[in-house]
Amino acid sequence: AFAITGLGGIAVALLGSLFMANRALIPIKKSWEQQKNFIADASHELRTPLAVIQTNLDIVKSNPNEKVATQTVWLENIEAETKLMTKMVTDMLLLARADSHQLPVHMESFKLNEAAEEVLTPFEPVAVRRGLRLNKKFGQQIDFDGDQTRIKQLIGILIDNAIKYTPAGGEVSLEIHDHPYNIEIIVTDTGEGIEKEHLDKIFERFYRVDKARSRESGGTGLGLSIAEWIVKEHHGTIKVSSSPGAGTTFVVNLPKRK
Numbered sequence: 287a288f289a290i291t292g293l294g295g296i297a298v299a300l301l302g303s304l305f306m307a308n309r310a311l312i313p314i315k316k317s318w319e320q321q322k323n324f325i326a327d328a329s330h331e332l333r334t335p336l337a338v339i340q341t342n343l344d345i346v347k348s349n350p351n352e353k354v355a356t357q358t359v360w361l362e363n364i365e366a367e368t369k370l371m372t373k374m375v376t377d378m379l380l381l382a383r384a385d386s387h388q389l390p391v392h393m394e395s396f397k398l399n400e401a402a403e404e405v406l407t408p409f410e411p412v413a414v415r416r417g418l419r420l421n422k423k424f425g426q427q428i429d430f431d432g433d434q435t436r437i438k439q440l441i442g443i444l445i446d447n448a449i450k451y452t453p454a455g456g457e458v459s460l461e462i463h464d465h466p467y468n469i470e471i472i473v474t475d476t477g478e479g480i481e482k483e484h485l486d487k488i489f490e491r492f493y494r495v496d497k498a499r500s501r502e503s504g505g506t507g508l509g510l511s512i513a514e515w516i517v518k519e520h521h522g523t524i525k526v527s528s529s530p531g532a533g534t535t536f537v538v539n540l541p542k543r544k
């Protein structure tokens with residue numbers, strides 16, 4: 287019961303923060319409508335993991351003499367849902383703060399190739415486990431002026447998706463091209479692809495082509511919305527093209543500041 291109260295508390299705090307975030311936007315009716323929808327969707331999204339947690343808690347409580355191995359399965363279900371909720375709340379708070387311009391962007395000069403390496407390293411064992419090849423194609427020295435943390439987050443979101451939606455035996459590649467006035471980040475996979483009808487919707491908050499599939503892999507449906515925000519903060523563009531059954535490519539273009 288305590289776990290529920292705690293998580294419920296987080297949900298209430300989140301919604302409170304979304305309402306606070308709204309204050310700055312009240313004059314803009316469209317934003318207000320969007321924010322209202324966001325709050326409604328967010329509440330709805332949080333209900334699913336909460337319901338699963340509640341169900342598993344009920345089962346644990348009503349089966350006090352069940353063997354430890356079985357009890358552990360129920361507790362692990364609770365743990366998985368708690369992790370998903372934590373990720374959801376973190377992603378939702380980021381977007382709520384971004385909407386109300388409460389998220390500072392720290393521009394600095396950094397080595398993009400080194401940052402990209404740091405992002406890829408933790409994904410290498412994941413790719414191996416999933417039977418995927420992880421390729422990188424970028425030079426030794428790419429200087430870029432931007433928010434290093436956010437750019438790393440952006441690359442992480444695209445690589446994470448590419449790995450999540452590519453079956454074993456496939457390939458995921460990260461390319462970075464250094465042009466005179468811009469840099470280009472390209473993430474390609476040989477995965478399931480995205481049907482045309484979904485392609486322009488995947489950047490929408492909470493939109494998933496296959497909700498169950500996304501949930502199973504720990505997705506929140508907010509990754510690409512966050513990616514889009516990061517690109518916008520850097521005055522860049524993000525484009526996607528896909529061949530269903532063959533793979534998907536995301537191309538990010540970011541202008542150089544000087």
Ligand code: ADP
Nearest residue numbers: 447448451488494495500505506507508509510
């Ligand atoms: P999620 O947490 O569900 O991955 P995202 O906002 O990152 O949320 O992505 C939205 C949806 O776009 C995903 O649920 C998935 O259906 C689709 N998608 C994103 N990247 C890929 C990809 N590389 N291959 C196929 N589908 C993808």
